[in-house]
Amino acid sequence: MARARNVEDCATFDEVDELLRYVPPTGVFYWKVSLSNRALAGSEAGCLDKSSGYIKIKIHGKLYLAHRVAHLLMTGHWPDRDPDHKNRIRHDNSWENVKELAPNRHASMGNQSPQGGRTSGFKGVIWYKRDEKWRAEIKIHGTFVYLRHFADESLAALTYDLLQN
DSSP states (O other): OOOOOOGGGGGHHHHHHHHEETTTTTEEEEESOSSSSSSSSTTBOOOOOOOOEEEEEEEETEEEEEHHHHHHHHSOOOSOOOOTTSSSSTOOOTTTTEEESSSSSSHHHOOOOOOOOOOSSTEEEETTTTTTTEEEEEETTTTTEEEEEEEEEHHHHHHOOOOOO
16 A cells, blocks of 8 residues: 655645545445636546556645545544554445554554465465364464464354454
């Protein structure tokens, strides 16, 4: 994810509030004023960045991540850190989905989807071929910590979930 710009370099709440209307239940932004033929008053603001999956909105020539703009319009200030998306869908900027700010990058990374190569549909659960059991493991500060082996995949997932939260 792109690093957040310094607050000093960002548009102010008043500038953004003058340009955009945010609908918290849907997470959609609309232009309040016409800025060009592409950004007409009443039209949806922002576009999906296909490489990152985030919605980006151009304000005064600078691109902003929509979930950060949502935070600004809902709280009156820019977030110190990037909010997470509770459901992990980066383009869902509904206020309910924009998670509390992560205290640090490691905590934020805990909301990531399962990584490729895992044979389970559950985060933190892999098939351990040697013992022919499901293995629950959790990543803490970049190191995988083994939790336990289980005959049942869902029990391994439950163990992971209990320790993750």
